[in-house]
Amino acid sequence: MIKIGVPSKGRLMEQTFEWFSARGLKMRKSGSEREYSGHVAAEGVELVLLSAGEIPRELAAGRIDLGVTGSDLVRDKLADWQVQVSEVAALGFGHADLIIAVPACWIDVDTLDDLDAAAAAFRVRHGHRLRIATKYHRLVRDFLTGYGVADYQLVDSQGATEATVKNLTAEAIADITSSGETLKANHLKVLSDSLILQSQAMLFRSALSTGPELDALIRRLSGG
């Protein structure tokens, strides 16, 4: 049995269903509207509905053979992700950029260099490191370490991250954005050199999954 993990709700689930259906693998939710179970019209293939954030882990463990999730989540959650999963196909939706944003009123901060200098002064003045709210801890930390930013701390934010600055729980944020409208509405601006990752929905294959049936299915999906 080949198990395919698909995000369990929203636009991402619908677009994923459409993508598979266009390649001859009809998918739909089964049971009631609120029940998390799905059906796929193919012999030997099982649909597993999961939170997009859990799909990387399930792929790495080999509990699913294929999985659809954002490339941002795979890179953030899996160490040495290329060894644990491989990219089968870019699905062409779910585009988003992971960036760092600061209050628009920070007229002295446009780049990471500015952020680093502001963090040094902030720590002296306020007695703690400059807080950056995010849920992408590994990606953001690696990015800031690579550039050499110091005197910051990451604070966890699993939602409404744009509001953390106004709520005084962070001084800056690192989050995904597509149009930038939410940032603007929350009086934030993107640092010009802070593009950490351009993410989109991808079909991944677990490195633990092998076999001729899986190979054939992948050929069919990527050929269509």
Place this chain on the structure above:
Amino acid sequence: MSQKPAIRAEGARLFAAFQAAGAVPVEAGILLPAETLLDLYGEDIRARAYVTTDPLQGEMMLRPDFTVPVVQAHMAHGADPARYCYLGEVFRKQEHLGNRPSEYLQVGFEVFDRAAPAEADAEVFALFAGLLAGTRAQPVMGDIGILMAAVQGLDTTARRKAALLRHVWRPGRFRQLLDRFSGRAAVPAARAALLERLATGSPQALIAAAGPMIGLRAEADIAERAAALIEDAGTRAIAAPEAALLYDLLGLQAPAEAALAHLRGITFMLPAIAPAVDNFAARLEALRARGVDVARLPFQAGLGRTTMEYYDGFTFSFEVEGLPAVASGGRYDALTAVLGQGRSIPAVGGVIRPEVLVQVRA
């Protein structure tokens, strides 16, 4: 892990040797409050250390090294001078698949002594060299104090010196700043645009036009940095000969005696390094007196810059290609001031990794 008994025995042998050298054995908790370590090392340590949450004590860290708890214990109730040794596990996350252990033994020796720093440096190094004699581990030493003295002696603004000193332990960023301050790199386009915009009005007016004030970073913070940026833009570049000396220092690698001769040769152009070079000379003298062959001992001025950021003077390491360092250590006077709440004491020490040592026995 069939090697474990051999590794434990090796650790016990080193621990006994450190005690025989006059060190008092000390214990340290395995669970340490994360806050102190995060404040010292910054967010980077989260990538290296295991963090967990205690319902009463908040964030805790599995001991990533012994230096911090040993210094804290000494600053709280230590004798002066003092020599300590310890043996125990440390825990480091590995971000890459492979066979690097995430839990291993460290055996360490630390000297807290105000009297003769050069003597203490030599004592630690010679002790380690003796214990590692007959293995494939190759010694190398460095001195971050010379680099820091050179930065402090630059003919430039206090702000630029502080920026460079803050990044001494991040070589890439240090280099980037030095390139900019010495005019080797052009002003980035984003910075030029920013300066242009800042010139169009008062900071208060520009802030008001940019958007509502949100967050803890106040208008005064923003205005202060805006003024600093404008002032810095008018600062002249670090003069080419002076910058050249610093670049030379960053890349300096030579046998220790030859490195000293070279440093003596450039001191008249960079007088601020004279005391640090004198310290280096005194250390070599003390090493020679202990039978270390300083004519052949390799010296790299920047050794230890990329490890956990606290070494600010003498550094050393014993290495075998392709393996983690068998032993490493150095002087960390400033760390004792940070942890000592107003008090400080010159300190030097190092650790040996028994599990690497058993692999490199000749």
